[in-house]
Amino acid sequence: MIEEASKENIDRRIQMAADAYQFLKNTTVKERAAFMNTVADQIEALGEELLTTAHTETSLPLARLTGEKARTAGQWRSYAKAVATGIYAEPRIDLAQPDKQKGDLRKYNVGIGPVVVFGASNFPFAFSTAGGDTASAIGAGCPVIVKAHPAHPKVSQLMADTITAAVKEFGWPEGIFSHITGTSYDIGAYLVQHQEIRAVAFTGSFTGGKALFDMAHHRKDPIPVFAEMGSINPVFALPDLLENRAEAFAKEYLSSLTLGVGQFCTNPGVCIALKGEALDRFIDTLKNGIQETVPAKMLHKGIYESFEKHKTIAAEQPEVYILATADTEIDEWQGGAMVIETSAQNFIKNPVLSEEVFGPFGIIVTCETQQEMMEIAQQLKGQLTITIAATDEDARNNLTLINLLKDKCGRLLFNGMPTGVEVVYAMHHGGPFPSTTDSRFTSVGPDAVRRFIRPVSFQNWPDEFLPEELKNENPLQISRIVDGEVNSESLKLQTT
């Protein structure tokens, strides 16, 4: 039974977050990094209880959960390392010039204010209560209010307790982290519309993300919403690759499509290829593979029912052919894999086929000509990822297509499969609308911190009152831009 947070409790936690912001925004990048490393330590120290609870609540295998736990601690650690360098504080100093009217100007980024985080059910650690959104918001200097995902309430509470313990250990204000429980949508809506909230992070459905995005826009003072809302992650299989590797490619595609019962936002839901003998070989391998897929339980009843519903809707569209279904017995909440086939023209004209089916479901789109591939590319909506399955020769023959596809996604792969989102600087997990509400920001990798900062300039301030990041002495020894040049030194200025 999940407790519904009362309005009084929510108001109290929001006020605590607003008060804690006044503290947190004045911590240095090094202090916040130290805190984040402590959270990482404590997540790592969580033992079997976390894993078994998560397994019970999500049906995800223990091996996967063990990896996700390590990844989650790793996120706190790698974001901490990045924050400590000052890369997101971006200090810029333009010293007073005798020949200029204006004096000394210094700028750095501060946390934008209290952030509300809505976690996802498919990553109970990495994209939930103690996930990347919470880590990056705190790294930016923002208190966090998590709206707990009702699909894994105990895991959420364990993670919340871990962060709260770290806050206590540091002697920081309790309002830096809050955990709000409940199943009613009204709680989320209330949080997003509260005047003290300054940004929102969300991972989930288009309907949910878009509703929050609209609410935030219609506030008296609109605030940013970073909603990651899913994607069909098209794979364009080019002729030379298919000719040479149809069978191996089919196995890779199938493996990615059915990984984790297809419950990844980077699941490759569509594969586009030219008709012909090579594609037939690809399809044959795929068909055989699907039938051998071992079924597994999905995350929760809602996801299972939605999968079955949308899979059926797609399969019942006109001019659509079911290629294969997992023909094993379907137990309770077990999502059965399915692959369907349709023509390029049918795919283009029927928008239902471009909607995400969250689960192990793929569409093979057969093109008569290369021109049809271009047409599909032109009308594609924004995607988290697009994959070009190609040889070098294919790429050389399709530069216009590749150039166009850059505009349609956040991450463009040359072979390989899109599932598996590395937590590194070079990751961009954020595609054009509707895959996310803001293609300019990533929700994975240290650059996720960027979402929760805003710059403030200080003009003519005495050194004494400047934040450490901007003081002459550069006590944090971070890289700054001084008079237009990168500089990590102390500034030796004559006192005026």
Added chain:
Amino acid sequence: MIEEASKENIDRRIQMAADAYQFLKNTTVKERAAFMNTVADQIEALGEELLTTAHTETSLPLARLTGEKARTAGQWRSYAKAVATGIYAEPRIDLAQPDKQKGDLRKYNVGIGPVVVFGASNFPFAFSTAGGDTASAIGAGCPVIVKAHPAHPKVSQLMADTITAAVKEFGWPEGIFSHITGTSYDIGAYLVQHQEIRAVAFTGSFTGGKALFDMAHHRKDPIPVFAEMGSINPVFALPDLLENRAEAFAKEYLSSLTLGVGQFCTNPGVCIALKGEALDRFIDTLKNGIQETVPAKMLHKGIYESFEKHKTIAAEQPEVYILATADTEIDEWQGGAMVIETSAQNFIKNPVLSEEVFGPFGIIVTCETQQEMMEIAQQLKGQLTITIAATDEDARNNLTLINLLKDKCGRLLFNGMPTGVEVVYAMHHGGPFPSTTDSRFTSVGPDAVRRFIRPVSFQNWPDEFLPEELKNENPLQISRIVDGEVNSESLKLQTT
């Protein structure tokens, strides 16, 4: 007579911009910087015709226009210099690791797509057709469509011709820059809602900016709008400063308030201080100064009429006292300076007094206690700038107030006056809503380029197909983050 662009012409220019984007996004940061320097050269080469035309169209003095012209060319040059360093491309490379499943991941920022720019009437060069928005969008790799400001049509055309000539000189696609004329609001609305447009920059009124912001949100695919919508730029005069410098401070304040007939978005429209003998001295000096103000013609009839209207509305509010008005004869379109006085409690309870009056108009808000100053700070809306007029002792006594005011503005001054916005890295010209629609971005300084980029990750791409910014050899010799560390070298990799 301003020609109203036809729908056909607008559609044609938008399509040209979309096509040019495919070219421009693949230019390197060095190529775009070279182009921008050429535009700077050609703006500098524009002779007397530009200045005299601008003087006729705007009534701004020639000396001011000469300075603004130099500033405008300087903007192109300094943004070019920043773009060339790769600071906005932000290349990040995470090399393939033998022990990791994932391969090579590389990310950089590309231009977001065609940008629509709405210039301001008060800076016919620096914030209009060839102003900072256009320079920063092109620097980002985005074609620009300028909706010409109808208050200075000839200047706009001269500047457009200059950019067009540079495009031609480089042999680049004509669609990189377009100039759309007309007086109907429908033209702007049509541009912002067109599916090929990917971002909007605007400087002007709250009503205009907010309308564009809403339109852009309600598109099928929402796009960012960077609207700078004005501000009352409060000045908090603290007791010790006032005690020691009442008269000198009054002269500085007056000079900033009436500079350029008050037609700056950073005009300090409100001064907040404690009642007492020192404030009386400040007010006496201010009164005498106002009466000596030399009147000057405002930019255009609309601005003049709006000034007179809103000045009168403010002065007619309850419990408001007119301290002084410029008692010289008011010629056609000449905005007469005025300063009024009201109590802190009246200022707090009457929202009309917190609205910008664009022109030489100031409100002196008298506080009974320091606590009233805090109350004003707490309820302040977002501002471009806030000034603390203070001695070091004042600052030490008011750390809570200062800390709070950081949340309410983009630039916080310690003495000095907010007019005069330096074009440097450390400038932040972008405050919390409603002063701008997005406090995270600046419209002045090289960081303005940031508004028009988005990241794209490339996974496992052969070097041959990567953009120059990400190739192993680092042909542009720019600073990149490689495996988490800053690196300007070529990468020596074994070919696989």
